[in-house]
Amino acid sequence: MKTDLEHEMALFKYNLIAPLINGTYTETSIKAYCVNVSMKTYILPDGSIKRFSHETIRWWFRRYKDMGFNGLYSKPRADNGKLRALSSEIQQIIIEKKKENFRKTATSIYNELIDEGLISSSEVSLSTVIRFVGKIKNKLNVVSGEDMRAFEMRYANDLWQIDTSHGPIISIDGKKYKTYLIAIIDDASRLIVGYGFYLADNAVNVQLTLKEAILKYGIPKRLYADNGAPYKNVQLSLICANLGISLLHAKAYHGNQKGKIERTFKTIKEGWMFNINYDDFHSLEMLEKSLAFFINQKNNTIHSILKKTPVDRFLEDADKLVRKDDRIISQAFMHTVERKVGNDALVRINGESYETSQNHIGKRVIIRYIPDMKHIYLQSSDGTLKEIYRVNRVENSQIKRQAPLFSQGKDE
Numbered sequence: 001m002k003t004d005l006e007h008e009m010a011l012f013k014y015n016l017i018a019p020l021i022n023g024t025y026t027e028t029s030i031k032a033y034c035v036n037v038s039m040k041t042y043i044l045p046d047g048s049i050k051r052f053s054h055e056t057i058r059w060w061f062r063r064y065k066d067m068g069f070n071g072l073y074s075k076p077r078a079d080n081g082k083l084r085a086l087s088s089e090i091q092q093i094i095i096e097k098k099k100e101n102f103r104k105t106a107t108s109i110y111n112e113l114i115d116e117g118l119i120s121s122s123e124v125s126l127s128t129v130i131r132f133v134g135k136i137k138n139k140l141n142v143v144s145g146e147d148m149r150a151f152e153m154r155y156a157n158d159l160w161q162i163d164t165s166h167g168p169i170i171s172i173d174g175k176k177y178k179t180y181l182i183a184i185i186d187d188a189s190r191l192i193v194g195y196g197f198y199l200a201d202n203a204v205n206v207q208l209t210l211k212e213a214i215l216k217y218g219i220p221k222r223l224y225a226d227n228g229a230p231y232k233n234v235q236l237s238l239i240c241a242n243l244g245i246s247l248l249h250a251k252a253y254h255g256n257q258k259g260k261i262e263r264t265f266k267t268i269k270e271g272w273m274f275n276i277n278y279d280d281f282h283s284l285e286m287l288e289k290s291l292a293f294f295i296n297q298k299n300n301t302i303h304s305i306l307k308k309t310p311v312d313r314f315l316e317d318a319d320k321l322v323r324k325d326d327r328i329i330s331q332a333f334m335h336t337v338e339r340k341v342g343n344d345a346l347v348r349i350n351g352e353s354y355e356t357s358q359n360h361i362g363k364r365v366i367i368r369y370i371p372d373m374k375h376i377y378l379q380s381s382d383g384t385l386k387e388i389y390r391v392n393r394v395e396n397s398q399i400k401r402q403a404p405l406f407s408q409g410k411d412e
Helices: 003-020 032-039 053-071 088-100 104-113 128-138 202-219 232-241 255-269 284-299 310-315 326-332 392-396
Strands: 162-172 175-186 191-199 222-225 246-249 336-341 345-351 352-355 364-369 376-379 383-389
Touching: 003 032, 003 053, 003 246, 003 284, 032 222, 053 202, 053 232, 088 128, 162 202, 162 255, 175 255, 175 284, 191 202, 191 284, 191 336, 191 345, 202 232, 202 326, 202 364, 232 246, 232 255, 232 326, 284 310, 284 364, 336 345, 345 364
Parallel strands: 162 222, 222 246
Antiparallel strands: 162 175, 175 191, 336 364, 345 352, 364 376, 376 383
């Protein structure tokens, strides 16, 4: 079972080589990309700061091609160095933090550096950071030259945008519930490739929506999301890494970067949500059935910019779409946990007990399950999966048990 640090380090490596994996790098060659990446300094998940040679980056790429995401795991180093007071690397990090949010104070930056393990209060004083921020403040206080021009991907599935919006408030079994709409749009074609209504905006529901979209429309090269917890978590990062997807997040305070998905929500609200009677709906299935008709119309209506329907534009790139076997996709979306089997041959997952076999008693086992908990599997040492089921104590009470044999001697 991998540690959190091992997961985070493998994901760090994946994020560096992802453009090589899905062919989205803009340099003239793989070597040129690796050289460009090797010239930058990175903050590692353990808090250390390091640069990597282009040979190392190419080696990671070869490992991924040969072994998949598992090839990026390695044992964490035990010789992580300690940072010195306001090294050039720390200065650059402070500058980047200030660029990201100019209103952030020196005290906030100082506390963040400590929380992230980049400095300690015994090495760097608050006054040192305050003085440095004061020196760079005037240089950074300029109007951003960020390019805000509209963009569009060249091919279908080059980039998907995903987000959550507030849905209608409906009555289910006499009780009012607020709903959330999760939707995914393909950037190049404007095709809505996935959507679903839920009673909670969480990571599990995001993953369910993404899985259905991938099964139907193929695997995107990049997935663009905001920084909320449903979209920024280890499990989603692992899913994308196993499927070769680059997971991108919008910058803080840059909602405009999700323009297409935001406009999609605006169209859904103005064209459908504001024109229905919420009292007519008493389940999420009823909402989705009604919305499905509207989305089908939208996907088959000529787009004002594309001058063709989203469906037709998407199908133009049918030969470029990447698909994988449904079983591979389903396994990529499985969550993984390690559990110790109790003396009753049970393991507990999310508060529920599941039955294994007697020969697993006392052993630690790997459990894999889909997010909605409909299917739970015990993973063997060779990677095969065997489904296990929630314990039924009533049925177990009817099973005839063999009495224990305390002694075995000859009759006299």
